[in-house]
Amino acid sequence: MTVMSQNVQYGADKDGRWDGIVEQIRSVAPQLVLLQEVDFLSDPDAAKAAENALALRLTVAPSRNLNTAVAWDPEHLQLVDVETKYSLELHHGYCAPQFIPLGLDRPLPAPLVAISTHLTPYSAQVAAQEAQLLCARAYRYGGIALVGGDINHMPLGDQEIDWSLVQPYNRTSRCHQRKSPNEPWRGNRIVGETLRDGEFTDVAAHLADLREDPTLRAHTGKHGLLRVDQTHVTPALIPTITDYQRVDPGPNSDHYGLLASLDLNRVDHSQIRAYA
Template sequence: MLTVMSQNIQYGPDARRWDGIIDVIRQIGPQLLLLQEADHLQDPGRAAAARAALGMELYVAPSRSGRPVAVAWDPAHLRVEDVEARYAGDLHHGYAAARIAAWGIAAHLPAPLVAVSAHLIPYSTQQAAVEAQILAARVYRHGGIGLIAGDVNHPTFDDPEIDWTKVKPYNRASRCLPREHPDDPWVSNRAVGRVLRDADLTDVAAHLADARRDPALRRATGKHGGLRVDQIHVTPALTPAAVDYRVIEHDHSDHLAVVATLDLTRVDRGQLVDFT
């Protein structure tokens, strides 16, 4: 089993909050960890301390916003052949796409596993949709066994509508459809969720919520907006492997953590793709 955890750590936390996040990560014990807003890990000394504290290898991606994503992995269980960030400059926060070799707990995979740490721009659904299109192309590289996890920042394709009157005005303006009249109701702009769906990516939380008839799996992960902004999406080859999903509550960030369990023996070899 592969445990994948994604956490937005909120602007590079201070020492107290970071220690709390480290404790949460240790309690979960992921072999693969995807982080967003890892500002402080751009400092080599802090990155080295994080590697030591977690017992994981760590890559911090380039970011033109100064709020990078990162990917970490347990070298006792996973071997990362490369971390690709070729088009990071085309995304507001950047991205990191780790190519995980068929080794360790992934030894039986017929192709590498591509894991993308993502943080889409919060200020524009239209621009975030373009970023999602770029990431959809990157995740299918190397055979089509892949996942995108992180702070998507925008409404999913089919979660229930939230009460947008409780959301800050600037977030409504960037995450809802334009209104013809000031008295019209706010309605989610689902363009980003539609891109991910149209790329044949499966939203793990929604998939398991429907399969188990457990709507609680769709609970919000952003503490100040009521949206499930932190998401994990998998390619068709990896969808049968998504056997569990949970949200981890803690007080060390403005985002909750999301965790998926993947049974890599269930990868659908019939869904492999030739990217060329």
């Protein structure tokens, strides 16, 4: 299964960029697409038009700001339910459909939960609290889950960047506070630590370490130097990870898209757990 994540950048419906993003997605032909900053798809007519353009089914989560959405190929994934219970409590929210993957060697004993999210860019500490909530929702239905999207904060294991090149307002939200103006900036990795402690694995970092290929940790925000877009999986999905790459949408977004390849026949059934 190919999973794509794409922050489409606010206003894509107004300046024609959405058509280019649709073309990019269709050229990749993923079975699952995690979308962020798609507030225009909260209009049911626009969502239906997007389904037709993508040749995929689509569900859009409620949001206080910029909506998230998930699209899927019904020939590969059968929708069970969509969970957005706490979406309005997050800055941008989350969309958490549950699927039965079709055509596997043996059926999965729990649904695949695929969460598209966009954590708050304004505070690493608040984003970590949002990540805590997402951890709970991901494990809620058995623990076969992935969380992907615009995570907005510095991942574990990536090299420190030159923070002098970053806008001051992004340094205040993505770095540790300094005790003096002469102290160097250090990225705040609390979101990555939270996901790690929730036993999530960062797909790009996992393959970068496995293959000894640091290019897989390349930044995804075109202007912010950080790998802000990430895909994380629960322990049951670690053995399924087979590939990862960035996709350049050109002028259609200020974020690179992500592609993660997962072989769902390799799901670790021993890691499936009841939610308590």
